[in-house]
Amino acid sequence: MSEFEATSLRDVLCGALSVADVGRRVSVCGWVARRREHGEHLAFLDLRDRSGILQAVVEGTLEVRNEYVVRVTGTVTPRPEGTRNERLATGAVELTDCEVEVLAAAEPSPLPLDEHAEADEAVRLRYRYLDLRREQMQANLRLRARVNTALRAAMDAQGFVEVETPLLWAPTPEGAREFVVPSRLHEGEFYSLPQSPQIAKQLLMVGGFDRYYQIARCLRDEDLRADRQFEFTQLDLEASFVTQEDVRRFVSRAVLDAAQAATGERPGEIAEMTWAEALDRYGTDKPDLRFEMTLCDLTAAFATTGVRAFQAPCVKALRVPGGAGLSRSRLDQLVERAKALGAKGLAWFRVGPDGLESPLVKLLTPEESAAVADVDGAAPGDLVLAVADAHALACRVLGALRVELGAPPVSAGPHRYVWVVDFPMFEGLDEEGHPVAAHHPFTMPHPDDLERLGSDPLSVRAQSYDLVLNGWELGSGSVRVHRPDVQREVFRSLGISDEEAEYRFGFLLGAFRYGAPPHAGFAFGVDRLVAIFAGVENIREVIAFPKTQSGADLMTGAPKVISERQRRDLHLGAPRPA
RNA sequence: GGACCUGUGGUGCAGCUCGGAGUGCACGCCGCCCUGUCAAGGCGGAGGUCGCGGGUUCAAAUCCCGUCAGGUCCGCCA
Numbered sequence: 001m002s003e004f005e006a007t008s009l010r011d012v013l014c015g016a017l018s019v020a021d022v023g024r025r026v027s028v029c030g031w032v033a034r035r036r037e038h039g040e041h042l043a044f045l046d047l048r049d050r051s052g053i054l055q056a057v058v059e060g061t062l063e064v065r066n067e068y069v070v071r072v073t074g075t076v077t078p079r080p081e082g083t084r085n086e087r088l089a090t091g092a093v094e095l096t097d098c099e100v101e102v103l104a105a106a107e108p109s110p111l112p113l114d115e116h117a118e119a120d121e122a123v124r125l126r127y128r129y130l131d132l133r134r135e136q137m138q139a140n141l142r143l144r145a146r147v148n149t150a151l152r153a154a155m156d157a158q159g160f161v162e163v164e165t166p167l168l169w170a171p172t173p174e175g176a177r178e179f180v181v182p183s184r185l186h187e188g189e190f191y192s193l194p195q196s197p198q199i200a201k202q203l204l205m206v207g208g209f210d211r212y213y214q215i216a217r218c219l220r221d222e223d224l225r226a227d228r229q230f231e232f233t234q235l236d237l238e239a240s241f242v243t244q245e246d247v248r249r250f251v252s253r254a255v256l257d258a259a260q261a262a263t264g265e266r267p268g269e270i271a272e273m274t275w276a277e278a279l280d281r282y283g284t285d286k287p288d289l290r291f292e293m294t295l296c297d298l299t300a301a302f303a304t305t306g307v308r309a310f311q312a313p314c315v316k317a318l319r320v321p322g323g324a325g326l327s328r329s330r331l332d333q334l335v336e337r338a339k340a341l342g343a344k345g346l347a348w349f350r351v352g353p354d355g356l357e358s359p360l361v362k363l364l365t366p367e368e369s370a371a372v373a374d375v376d377g378a379a380p381g382d383l384v385l386a387v388a389d390a391h392a393l394a395c396r397v398l399g400a401l402r403v404e405l406g407a408p409p410v411s412a413g414p415h416r417y418v419w420v421v422d423f424p425m426f427e428g429l430d431e432e433g434h435p436v437a438a439h440h441p442f443t444m445p446h447p448d449d450l451e452r453l454g455s456d457p458l459s460v461r462a463q464s465y466d467l468v469l470n471g472w473e474l475g476s477g478s479v480r481v482h483r484p485d486v487q488r489e490v491f492r493s494l495g496i497s498d499e500e501a502e503y504r505f506g507f508l509l510g511a512f513r514y515g516a517p518p519h520a521g522f523a524f525g526v527d528r529l530v531a532i533f534a535g536v537e538n539i540r541e542v543i544a545f546p547k548t549q550s551g552a553d554l555m556t557g558a559p560k561v562i563s564e565r566q567r568r569d570l571h572l573g574a575p576r577p578a
Numbered sequence: 579g580g581a582c583c584u585g586u587g588g589u590g591c592a593g594c595u596c597g598g599a600g601u602g603c604a605c606g607c608c609g610c611c612c613u614g615u616c617a618a619g620g621c622g623g624a625g626g627u628c629g630c631g632g633g634u635u636c637a638a639a640u641c642c643c644g645u646c647a648g649g650u651c652c653g654c655c656a
Contacts (some may be wrong), residue, residue, distance in 0.1 A: 034617075034618090035618075036614090036615045036616060036618050037612085037615095037617085037618090038612060038613055038614070038615065038619090039611075039612045040612090040613090041612095041613045042612095042613040042614070042615085043613095043615090044614080044618085048584095053616095054614070055615085057614085057615095059613090066605095066606090079614090082614090083614055083615075083616085087614095087616085088616075091616085099632070101654085108588070108606070108607060109588085109589090110588055110589080111589065112588095112605070112606070114605095114617065116605090116617055117589070117590070117606090117615090117617090118589090118590065118607070119589065119590080120584095120589080120590085120648075121648070121649075122585095122648050122649090123588095123589075125648090153586085153609055171655095174656050175655085175656035176654085176656065177655085181654090195656080196656095197656095220655065222654055222655040223653085223654060225650085225651080225655085226612075226650070226651090228647090228655065239607085271644090281655065296656075306602090336581095337651095340580095340651090340652060341652080342652095346630055369587080392619070394632075411595055415641080436656080437656050438656085439656070440656040441656065442656095472635065476590085494656090532637055536650095548647085548648065548649085549648075549649065550648085552647090552648095554647095554648090
């Protein structure tokens with residue numbers, strides 16, 4: 001612990017004191033974590049600051065309550081034989097001959113702050129400033145700060161320059177729903193808050209900053225989840241004169257440095273997998289490689305089946321080790337779950353010592369039964385789940401069930417990183433028959449597939465790549481379009497007319513006419529990365545002041561009604577009557 | 579927009595199926611006692627719109643409907 005911690009009010013941090021300091025007369029500042037009074041002659045006071053807890057011995061009665069802010073001046077003394085506390089880092093010493101100065105009184109805390117008690121998250125969020133005093137929140141946010149520092153250092157070491165981009169940007173039609181900000185000076189017009197600095201960083205490439213990065217706040221007005229907040233933080237980067245391999249190298253360096261800073265261990269090389277393999281084997285484009293349970297293909301075994309439920313372009317199966325013990329009601333739940341995910345049904349087979357057990361089993365030929373019983377080397381006690389449908393749907397449904405039935409908790413580790421590469425350019429069609437961009441419309445199609453952009457868009461591969469950690473999508477990137485003709489062609493294939501492209505993205509297309517370098521980039525979510533490092537299931541645990549699932553801030557009460565005057569200034573109509 | 583779970587003194591829970599007086603446990607809080615505790619201990623005490631509204635019933639924390647809040651998920655998240 002460094003002496004930089006000394007201030008005019010304190011000499012050291014509580015957690016820094018040890019037998020090496022015996023004899024020192026020191027002042028420490030912090031909160032009263034606990035008191036133990038033994039009548040009018042002796043009391044113990046546990047003082048907490050961000051570094052830990054220190055016991056002060058007070059002769060007489062205490063004039064303080066829990067969470068009072070106090071300054072204690074005392075002498076570092078070895079604890080008497082037999083009274084050391086092994087569970088406390090400072091448990092070999094205590095402060096004696098103490099003066100206690102109250103810096104601020106405190107009402108009783110509405111939520112417990114000690115590490116043994118759990119509080120309802122709504123209460124924690126309402127009193128977040130108290131929740132942040134808890135050891136776990138202190139650790140999470142300090143971990144996050146170390147990650148940020150490591151990321152900045154890694155990018156700096158690789159020659160990237162940090163450039164800030166606007167929060168007030170122009171509305172763009174594609175992609176996530178945007179937060180908009182009404183203009184006071186331009187009646188009826190709006191800024192938007194950036195979903196990401198995507199276009200800005202591409203313009204920085206045109207502007208000659210050939211290696212840009214930013215720890216950027218991004219805002220998306222979409223429904224919240226355990227891993228999604230309205231606003232989140234990305235390490236955003238872009239580089240010119242590079243291939244996707246170069247970009248992956250830059251990102252890998254940053255992520256591995258962050259992992260080392262966070263965990264003390266440097267992970268090995270990051271694995272690589274094609275999008276098609278991820279879908280086929282794991283049923284998702286963000287595979288969790290911590291556990292096996294890969295999907296098996298039974299299409300051939302059921303090619304000539306007479307069972308209507310298995311007459312489909314594809315039959316996929318998943319072995320659930322030990323799953324034969326699942327109750328019938330749990331199996332019914334899984335069937336419902338599969339249907340909710342879009343499957344027509346879900347077949348289940350308990351593998352017993354005497355063969356399969358299932359409502360369907362008497363319909364199967366011996367060959368079909370044998371194929372099911374052999375899925376992924378199934379053994380008695382296992383469960384086999386099967387979905388027959390189009391390939392992608394069958395894979396996705398079983399992939400979701402694989403995670404629900406098999407994924408270890410976030411805190412379990414280990415950390416298994418994987419690059420998912422060779423994404424398709426588009427995934428499916430929208431209601432108007434236009435292809436939907438799998439990544440974003442600035443992604444460069446694979447050069448061999450360029451001429452099919454108009455004729456057969458769904459077959460076009462993209463030069464894009466995702467980074468996945470333990471089943472969480474950390475981020476994605478791509479080689480970008482840097483030619484105006486190609487960009488227009490991509491916009492057209494997405495159903496964006498030349499006129500609309502000109503209005504929304506004219507500044508980008510214009511920029512590309514003046515010598516745009518080939519460039520590529522990436523962005524990944526810092527909140528998610530830190531959450532996994534911290535071993536928590538929810539990114540709220542690594543955000544100082546997060547919002548609830550309905551987008552409310554329970555502490556400030558946001559969102560709130562604004563005054564009539566503010567409304568007028570912003571040219572907004574009257575609020576809807578209550 | 580939809581599905582499911584949760585809501586009981588300041589906090590965490592039990593009570594809810596099968597209706598019968600706000601019943602219980604732990605923590606915290608207040609008071610008293612206690613000279614080596616450390617999630618101190620002992621004794622005593624205060625603290626409640628059972629989220630809210632409606633319905634059923636002689637009677638509702640408990641059953642029904644609606645609603646609000648928190649959570650997990652689907653849709654959504656280029």
